[in-house]
Amino acid sequence: MPAHGLAILGSGIFAKEAHLPALAALGGAVDVKAVYSRSRKSSTEFAEAAQEKLGLKHKLDVYNEEDEGRSLDSLLARPDIKAVIVVLPITLQPDIVRKALAAGKHVLSEKPVAPDVASGRALIEEYEAKYKPQGLVWRVAENFETEPGFQAAQRIVHGGKLGTIKYYNARAYSWVDTHSKWYNTPWRTVPDYQGGFLLDGGVHTIAVLRKVLPSSFTSLSAYASLAKDILKPHDTINAVVASDDNSHGIIELSWGTPVQSRVTEAHSSISITGDKGWLEATRVGENIRVVVRTAVLDENGKPVWDEEKKLWKETEEVIEEKSCGVEKEIESWLRAVDGEDDGLDAPRGTLVDVAFIEAALNSKGTPVDLKKLVTG
Template identity: 50%
Template sequence: MAEGIAFLGAGLYAKETHVPALANIGSKALPLKAVYSRSETSVGELAEIASKQLGLTPDIYHDGDQSANLDALLSREDIIAVNIVLPIGQQPEYIVKAFEAGKHVFSAKPIGPTVAESVRLIKLYDAEYKPKGLVWRIAENFETEPGYLKAGELIREGRIGKVAFFNLRAVNYLDQESKWYKTPWRTIPDYQGGFLLDGGVHSTAALRVMLPSPITHLSSFASLNKDYLLPHDTIHTIAKAADGSHGIFEMTFAAPTTSLSQGNRILITGTSGWLSVENSRAVNAATGKEGPVLRVSVHARDEKGNVKEEVLNVPVWGVEAEWEGFLSAIAGLGDDGLSSPEGALEDVAFIEAALTSDGEILNLQNLISSSS
């Protein structure tokens, strides 16, 4: 019987991002054999989209049918891995349930709603499921985005000298008509930070793979500026890395207009130059079509003291890359070292500290250790 995968969750991200990603990686993907959701309507929509884009029709499972519910799906021997794309508060329960059924797990970021819950899951996985050969990866596509990885590679090569300071600006406008806001579990979040946790771990992951040294301390203030974005919508953070470099992490979902979002980028400054990464569009040399890219700009002095600029437009491929890495790992073909639970834990620790600091300097490792 041919091995395949299943989706647990049929929300927007599963429909609009994960299904197209599987289509894009083509023969590298295992067949999507089943989809599950509590709602028959939503899972039916996902199955229809998958049928059109992947050329196959997955079996439908939902809570309204006891003969075709989640337990029935997880009992199938031909499904060896699941992609869990569920609300943040529900993820841990389903992760463990999938492991108990002997499935490899690809679970949506963040790894858990809190540092304590994330640590609990990692310890459980390391003790009980990893020794059985089960693979667990966190679907954090910024971490696997080729543009951010390329930027980190250039920095580690010394293209801008030793990193001295950095700045991340992520200013977002989110109104109540946004399709992302209208997702019920986001409207009334049962987890800390609201969109700051949900979206913030993207930015921390990008910074994590770019900086040559891990962030160890931060001091931050958090606030709520739009009542419908409870419990917080804005953080301003000063962060320090182990190598002594330091910087600013600015994130909000409360911009008053979309125009304020212009200028979002990550800027890393070294002793002999600087590098920036921002979203843009450009023609893909391989396809000849215009599409989204991460624009990596390097400004550095050469041996003669002249400043030279190099611009790289790296096509966006993060979701496809994270799938390729996960599928390679479960096939025993190698581990790219990305999407690990431990890396995802660092991202949650950063956001949790930023939300709770209130100006106090917090040690991120102490936060993780105290939750063990």
């Protein structure tokens, strides 16, 4: 993979703590040249951190809205920068993506694709009509979609090992309080987008289900609520969802846990059940573990009874993969820029994730047609 002239747009926590280590792991595949942030201070601090983390011999060029001649437009005018990674607040990203595409840059923008379905759909349609024909590649950085552990789960389900999928379940709980570094990011403390942390973080869980399940979501019925006053407007969703293949599931998402034990004891996981077995995917430390259990069948396809244990026989397979989704999403995007498109993180796919959250926030128990919401 040839080195790509790259700029980072955004200098916050995730840019420093996730994107920089991922870029460092990719080594010679990238040539990071510049950083942009709205303030001089944050862009300068990021440039210093990047030089150390990436082992650069040169200093990153710093762009911001305070120094004359160093604006985002100036950065995007540079011919040696071919691609940008956008790691900015949710509501800012669509306009920045447009601006970067208009400047002829390939774009990887952080999830979610947009703050709402309508603006996301409009951006996607503009990209597909105007910029994709020019050969520009835009992907949405949904790192859960590219995690090797979740991809292993997808191969198992799509390969038929579990048989016909019947039902599924997802539980994602998180602890956020006023001491959290994520909460103290100004744009998260008082969010100007629907759902707060549910949109920011909830799309991850939906993305996994979207990739692992063998068929698309069709509808959902849900209730959304606020359990913790600091996390307005909503922090909890409970949804019942149906899929094209007549399977169905229950999805629980909450950032509004009252104490940390609600997170540690809640057993956050994703499980998929078919007529031949089931799997469960969980995070264990820095890894993603997938446990697959299937029925042992005889030559006639009938379950086998273990007389000694007085149980139906079953097999167990454990797959454990290191979590490295951010690295993999950047690598996948760069390969797409080089003409090797694996289909991961396509904007239209990630629009489904936003649609799910938006539908759940507004359902109030009434079924919502998810396909209609996505297509408009």
